[in-house]
Amino acid sequence: MESRKTGNAPAHFNVGDLVRVKDLPNLFYSRTQMYVRGVRGTIAARTYEDLLPEDEAWNRDDAQPEQFYIVRFRQKDLWDGYPFENDTLQTELPDRWLEPAGD
């Protein structure tokens, strides 16, 4: 529960863009799950702009807010040998954790 930051940070991605989740080091706190790191997904929605949990955890209210997205992954890309072709998983990630994967 905190005031929503609106720093109008430029959003790096649009709905439909292919992205890859970066595998950054964890500095004490993160909400980027290990199982999505390095995996390619698609931007399913833009959600809101806010501080990153990595900053919020330390009360860094003056940190730069970023755009968050709902990213959709294929279960087959997340888990080796996942047997069902169509199944997907969505989770939410901010710009800092994403890089273009448009190949």
Place this chain on the structure above:
Amino acid sequence: MAQTHDHGDHSHPAAPMVEEISDFEILEIAVRELAIEKGLFTAEDHRKFTEWAEQIGPAGGSRLVAKAWTDPAFKARVLSDGVAACREIGIDWAEPTGQGTPSDYMELRVLEDTPTLHHVIVCTLCSCYPRPLLGHSPYWYRSPNYRRRLVRWPRQVLTEFGLVLPPEVEIRVEDSNQKCRFMVLPMRPAGTESWSEEQLAEIVTRDCMIGVALPRPDRKADDVRPVHKASRPVGGEHHEPGGSP
């Protein structure tokens, strides 16, 4: 408490039957007591808030789904701005603080099921849940077992809930890891065409809005659950309670 049990090559004391308390619970108690001492709120305020938070329940979600099923324009608003749609049926995500309850935030995304797409929600990192709509989450939703297995083996976990979906239906797991909260808008079951909104709301149970069950015309939230007799009871025949053995 000196009882032990053997595991063949080793033995260890039986776990004492005491309530476990986590570091975070201790932290919460410490911060709460400091806040009370400082006069930010009273113990009575805290009790009242807890009582309020714990009586919410899933009925608001059921009403939202039933209205969305019967009113296409409302459904469109539910899908485009969930928090605003909630306000239309008297659920204000900003209560009781003006900014919502701690960790509920003000972002709701309602996920619409279709004949080829089924959603199910989880929070692998903790227990994020759309509490203003559904109340407190069930215990299993917060268990490490559900949280770690649903993302990896969704179909197997759903099967354990009695929900078996054909492979051609896409299962979409929503791992609620940031500030958006999610709720499933299930499909309206056949056989309910002439039903009123109130009747429809009765079959939209909590589990249907998490995505581990589907609404059925013959199953209401307040149904008395049937007693199943054992098909192969130990010792042969099944005996009615109170009957002679």
